[in-house]
Amino acid sequence: MSDPIKITEKCVFCGMCVKACPFGAITQAQKKTAPVIDLQKCTLCGSCVVACKFDAIWMKEKSSSGIDLASFKDVWVFAEQHEGVIQSITFELLGEGRKLADSLGMKLCAVLLGNNVQARADELIARGADKVYLVDRPELAYFQDESYANVLIELVKKHKPNVFLCGASTIGRSLVSRVAVPVNAGLTADCTGLAIDPVTKNLLQTRPAFGGNIMATIEAPNSRPQMSTVRHKVMKEAEVNPARKGEVCLETIADVLLQCRAKRLKFIPEVETTTNIAEANIIVAGGRGMQTAEHFGMLRELADVIGAGVGASRAAVDSNWIAYSHQVGQTGKTVCPKIYIAVGISGQIQHLAGMQSSDIIVAINKDPDAPIFKVATYGIVGDLFTILPLLTREFKKVLGK
Numbered sequence: 579m580s581d582p583i584k585i586t587e588k589c590v591f592c593g594m595c596v597k598a599c600p601f602g603a604i605t606q607a608q609k610k611t612a613p614v615i616d617l618q619k620c621t622l623c624g625s626c627v628v629a630c631k632f633d634a635i636w637m638k639e640k641s642s643s644g645i646d647l648a649s650f651k652d653v654w655v656f657a658e659q660h661e662g663v664i665q666s667i668t669f670e671l672l673g674e675g676r677k678l679a680d681s682l683g684m685k686l687c688a689v690l691l692g693n694n695v696q697a698r699a700d701e702l703i704a705r706g707a708d709k710v711y712l713v714d715r716p717e718l719a720y721f722q723d724e725s726y727a728n729v730l731i732e733l734v735k736k737h738k739p740n741v742f743l744c745g746a747s748t749i750g751r752s753l754v755s756r757v758a759v760p761v762n763a764g765l766t767a768d769c770t771g772l773a774i775d776p777v778t779k780n781l782l783q784t785r786p787a788f789g790g791n792i793m794a795t796i797e798a799p800n801s802r803p804q805m806s807t808v809r810h811k812v813m814k815e816a817e818v819n820p821a822r823k824g825e826v827c828l829e830t831i832a833d834v835l836l837q838c839r840a841k842r843l844k845f846i847p848e849v850e851t852t853t854n855i856a857e858a859n860i861i862v863a864g865g866r867g868m869q870t871a872e873h874f875g876m877l878r879e880l881a882d883v884i885g886a887g888v889g890a891s892r893a894a895v896d897s898n899w900i901a902y903s904h905q906v907g908q909t910g911k912t913v914c915p916k917i918y919i920a921v922g923i924s925g926q927i928q929h930l931a932g933m934q935s936s937d938i939i940v941a942i943n944k945d946p947d948a949p950i951f952k953v954a955t956y957g958i959v960g961d962l963f964t965i966l967p968l969l970t971r972e973f974k975k976v977l978g979k
């Protein structure tokens with residue numbers, strides 16, 4: 579095996595590398611003679627490479643953890659499905675993954691786990707995947723943390739993806755953390771932006787930090803795969819191209835990996851959720867200004883008339899006026915509807931983090947200085963209990979309902 583670090587013919591014997599090495603691993607017998615690297619002492623920290631002004635030290639592309647980064651190829655997307663239906667977050671990841679794979683000159687691959695889901699592989703290819711790794715087993719019919727994580731760990735160890743993206747959904751958040759730890763991968767949760775560094779080729783993972791007050795860009799330069807969960811509705815879905823061709827790799831998995839200590843008894847859909855707000859084109863959201871759970875009935879009436887989903891601030895959810903699945907914001911859902919109507923919501927940063935990319939924001943608030951007006955496209959200053967019934971009545975008239 580060749581040495582992982584070498585002094586090349588570009589060396590001018592200046593001795594800078596000898597001074598730069600914190601481990602005393604480089605020696606120079608005399609001035610103006612070639613330095614020698616003691617590979618027993620060298621930790622491949624790269625200090626000498628940085629110190630050398632003549633670019634005369636070559637070091638194999640290795641992370642400080644000793645991982646051969648170059649052996650990790652391709653961009654993977656976890657294809658989340660529920661009862662055989664691919665979830666829309668997957669299409670958003672494929673749209674973004676395509677760009678990343680093209681920047682890296684690598685393939686875009688989807689990983690699909692389920693039962694009788696083989697037909698769905700074509701859907702993933704039509705949305706941009708070059709290859710689909712498919713594990714089709716009755717034991718994988720429904721998501722289970724243990725078996726799904728076991729299968730993914732196995733596939734990651736076998737195929738070594740460079741980047742691995744997963745939706746920041748309930749399933750995605752629970753699943754990838756279980757995969758990242760055993761494969762020693764860096765994982766960034768809740769990303770809102772992804773890009774490839776043109777120089778290092780590392781994945782740049784951007785996410786809100788400190789309550790949404792700053793955007794942090796995180797890299798995992800020493801580990802692979804680079805894993806991220808990505809928030810729903812932040813990225814655009816990949817277009818459908820039924821003419822696209824791709825490869826489907828049917829993977830065989832040992833039975834033992836499909837065993838789970840937990841048993842799924844039944845699936846109970848949340849009754850409260852009429853429209854999944856993450857998918858809604860229009861959202862009418864209420865905050866503390868609504869005052870009671872009963873008053874949310876006014877919001878639901880308006881939502882029914884205009885075909886909207888009902889959202890809420892955390893203050894309303896914490897008051898038990900509406901279920902958590904309706905919460906919009908940093909610790910709730912990120913939404914990106916065409917129209918977001920905020921009623922009695924002040925517009926704190928944690929709420930804005932989940933809705934400020936909406937196309938049109940309408941705010942109804944009695945306080946003209948409420949921060950929500952700073953992001954609002956249209957603002958109505960006044961008492962919501964007067965304005966809401968008026969709006970509902972007018973929409974009914976206009977829409978003939």
Ligand SMILES: Cc1cc2nc3c(=O)[nH]c(=O)nc-3n(C[C@H](O)[C@H](O)[C@H](O)COP(=O)(O)OP(=O)(O)OC[C@H]3O[C@@H](n4cnc5c(N)ncnc54)[C@H](O)[C@@H]3O)c2cc1C
Nearest residue numbers: 865866867891892893907908909910922924928929944962
């Ligand atoms: C770590 C962390 C995470 C958080 N995550 C979230 C999150 O995901 N989502 C979220 O929403 N919050 C979140 N919060 C809470 C957030 O900081 C705010 O406390 C919350 O958003 C306030 O909700 P609100 O706007 O409904 O209530 P308030 O701030 O109390 O605002 C109520 C508004 O209603 C108006 N109002 C009152 N009566 C009327 C009326 N009759 N007519 C018209 N207007 C009226 C008032 O003028 C006021 O502006 C988080 C906080 C922390 C610390």
